[in-house]
Amino acid sequence: MTYDIDRIEALLDEGVRDKVYPGAVWAVGDANGIRAQGIAGVLDPDEPDVPMRADTVFDAASLTKILAVWSCIGALWEDGALDLDQPLGTFWPEVSGQPLDAVTTRQLLTHTAGLPLRAQLKNLYGTDKEDIRRGVLHERLHRPPGEAVEYTDRAALILGYLAERLSGQTLDHLATVRIWQPLGMDSTRFGPLPDQIADRCAPTELDRDTDTHLKGTAHDFSARLLGGVCGIAGAFTVLDDLAAFLRYMLDTSTAPQRAGFGPGWTATSLTIQTGTLAPVRGLFWHTAPGTAPVDDVWVHYGFTGTGTWISPRQGRWAALLTNKLYYTRDRQPLADVRNAFRGLAFSPGGSAPM
Template sequence: MPSLERTCECGGSRELSAPRLREDTPERAGLDPEEIRHLVREVHDLTTGPAPWAAGVALVVGRGPYIAAEEAAGWAVRYAAYDEQKDAGVELPPEAQVPMTTDTPVDLASLTKLFTAVAAVQQIERGTLGIDARVGAYLPDFRAAARHDITVRQLLTHTSGLRPELPLYDCADDAERLEMLRAQAPVGVPGTYCYSDLNLLLLQHVLERLTGGTLDVLIHDGITRPLGMTATRFGPCPGAAATEDQRRPWAKADRGMLRGVVHDENAWALGGVAGHAGLFSTARDLAVFCRALLSGGAYGPARILGPDFVELLLTPPGLGFAVDQPWFMGELAGRGAVGHTGFTGTSLVVDPVTDTFLVLLANTVHPRRRPPDSRPRARAATRLARAVYLSPSGGAPSGGV
């Protein structure tokens, strides 16, 4: 992983500091400007036409300490409702529509899992959480997890065997939801990959039991506040991009057009703070998160993890992070690129080999959810992979990708 840390002296004490992001040209970042222009144009194309991929899209691309492209297109809020008979959105009056910007908060959906994973690795670094410890050691009342010897590592790598999700949104109250979680036994073979929201929900309970703090406080105090990510928080978030006119039968709850409250039905049922979903953030804030990972856990004077523990987090198979997945990473996949996607249309990719990152936020579920299509995510990542041709600051060719 490229090291961008330097030692600085502040008030007579020496501390590690990593360069902050700054806007510059693609050439300065060692990126082909023509490929970046294509990428920006394609982002605009995603929000146009009779069947746009998303109502609105925000993009930030960077390499080293440079932001090489920051762009937004389309609408954060475009529709008042979804017309089931016409299979189309009911557009708001033009004066009521809200443009998407790179500072628009977006419901991150499963990108929340990355922050929960970092919070867990912070506890591992401190020695308060064992990566191969049994969940039952921290949560003895979670009977099924204890009985089947589910481990913290299995939760972080989606190898616990737990089912993908539960209808917590149909429970009568919090007590029933908690009892349902406590009773969940593996349905698959432990050690075999099966993506599951329940892994991060159990991990949330482990962290909260271990620290005595709630997940929202742990993420704020341990990640977003040190990094200066002031726009990243759990909802409600009134200024956020709208998501879905959430109604059955296409959704799992009848809540109407959503804006500023979490889209995920289980996270909503759990009060908006959940290990698998619930965070809102902006493209610029997530760029800082990506830069901190590429800098070995540091950004400016802040450090959220030591380099060895960032390596633990990102080394295959990844702890919370997906590794080398061409279906959304395109040609960046194959050498240790990491990232994640979210159901609402969000994604980020970090490539330690080329020291690049891509944040693509969208509200693809506005005005209603459709079958997932990650091809635009993969195309954007491929554009970035093909853009890498110089070392940052315009130095000699780095050998390409």
């Protein structure tokens, strides 16, 4: 397997110069490990002499949905504790007789459950965690289940609650014990981070209340409202931990121990699960923009500027971590960089590496 490292570095350096992000950390590899990696830019523009580092800690944002929720739901599915097509109301008393009664886990994982499109937790339910939980689980649907594919943070929030219900554990403990510890992901954890770890964290958006950039505290408001732990966001991670996670998805024998999910869950998730609906989705993962089904390249992003790609057919994975929110919420400049990065990391036509 070969990569055009010079072109990847030039692409990411250009993103720094254009102020798409202050800095970036990236890697590409296969089941055997990292094949190429690098850094670009600085950790914090206010400290221009401090470069980005390979062990910089990033606010994973919606990658939490993969690292914690998707993986833990997969563990429960492989345990036989969860049927993806069983209506939630038939085994979850909290939603029995409520709008979620007939919704299935598969519909939540494919964003076809008909949930409200925005979280708006504080506006709708206040600040008490139990009031928020009750409100989310009893909220009316935006449309009938199975009618459309519409991305919403609420799907992951509900699945996080479901994982806690079925396991009898909090989401952070469940993810740590069933996923992160077995894979050796020792730097992945929910925030807020202790000061000694936050010092290595890439700062994100300016907090108007404190007039400082968030660092070690989740950018996502819902995660902060819920104390740092929820299915939507809140996890922090480093490049090496993502590499371990993605390698395991390609080959479970690469890990120190077997994690809660295995090849059955990965294979099911990285296939189209939305039938004739568009845009097509697997289970939480979706096909990478600009690719065809034959390419078999799947992706999940985080709003802070994170992203992971994987292709079982090509036997490859890639990760790109940035703190683009330091500058802007504008999505398009980073989208262009991401798509170009993906194009350099994966082969068109889905050819396997040599």
